[in-house]
Amino acid sequence: MSVGARAEALIIDLGITSPKDIDVEAIAFDSNVKVVYETMTGCEAMLVGYCDRAIATINPSGVRGRERFSVAHELGHWHLHRGRSFQCRVDDPSANLSSNRAHEKEADTFAAHLLLPTFIFKPEIAQFKHPTFQQLTQVAGAFETSIMATALRLVGINIVPVIVACYNKDGKRWSLPSADIPNRWFLKEKLDEDTFTYDLLNSGKQCSGLSKQPAETWFENSDAEKYEVREQCISSLGDTALVLLYLEPDMLEAGFDPNVATRRYNEHGSYIPKRATLRR
Template sequence: MIASSSLTKAECKLLDLGITEPSDIDVEAIAWVEGVRVQYGDLIGCEARLVGYGDQGIVTIQKGFDERRMRFSIAHELGHWNYHRGRSFSCRADDWVEGYSTKPIVEQEADEYAANLLMPAFMFNPLARAIKRPTFDSVIDLAAQFNTSLTATTIRLVESNTWPLILVSHTAQGRAWFKRSKDVPDRWFPQKDLDSDSIAFDRLFGNQERIRAQKIGAEAWFDSRGAERFDIVEDAIRISSSQVLTLLWIEDIEMLEDKIR
């Protein structure tokens, strides 16, 4: 039984429609129920657009992108439809990743709605808890189940707080943004520049081969006091020509205590 008080608007919508499996989340069908028609075409300067007339809306999606990205775009526009009705929007999926921490609040709200619609906690969290290890191999499996992008799925995994994780995005200029699971204390603040021992460094500057997650001294990632006493698990993956995502698993429960003894 799912407690309705803890459900988001998007999750309530799914349950109202009787949708309980990831494979049943058909965003175009959900849009149709909400009075929104989805069409594909050529857009200039944006990747998704929402135009509304009263209770009817039209979402236009730039054709030619991969299916997972287009699904997220549709769900994002449905977020605008639910939260910001009466306004028109032109959005770019790129901004959702690269400008993650600095984007306007309405864009963050639309992203959150999209994440809740495509990866509702009542479906996502039980599957996330069941994975053996929180590394990109597991994220790739989750992303396949939910038909969502690797980036969106990883962000969801971190936000779900089902594992103590930090997700860090780097470009050659240094750290672009990061996200921590709620259980990870604030003192674990990833350094701006990559340590040359990290997998992330390899991913960004050299070796493109995918290797498995590794254990690494926490001081490679944090300059906080006491970091040298711990190991963490690091996995990194290149998601574009200029960006690497790193997933840090704070496996040692002593690191999760409020203060280092």
């Protein structure tokens, strides 16, 4: 069973069918995890377990969505990595997306599926053709989740061709595409001066909604000039911008591009490893 399926099984077993019934502390209690809110330094959450019981200590942030994600994250560690203690430094999935910490990413996936289970979240989001940050904020309010976690779940359910990315003035921190977007599309590492995201980070100009942009402002591909994307951005943590990029349908049908980036994928979308040096 996948990490996400294990999380959603808890929701199903408890008979939860509505966002308002996803009481993360009660779900933790049912898993023999006691949740304690206590000010800490050096970490945002801590899980300590013994036998079949554990205590999850959460650093209060004053932001309910972030606190709920921290609880769900620690609950993920309890179900996935039992037998170990964890001190988690962040309560925001953005930091773990830009790291290589497998256990933290797994706990984030568990938390996302627990707080935004597919069978409840998908009907809520499907009412929007291309969800904007304003609409995602509306959904996030119903689920008591952060806009970050909600945007990432939008990618995860794969009903629209969207990329969620995070940039600062120095360039890309991370990006996450929905599953149907071909591997051949490579985002630029540095922001193009013609993007709305560049304007937000460098002059504070707000992006009120989705707007069309030439795809070449976002992608390295030489044929990107043939296409358009829809872009929206908002300010995020640590002087970064969170970006929504919707690809047009023709971009999903574009053929293999052998002349982009490091050529890490072949025409079938398979990873191409670097050739080992032959010994003589």
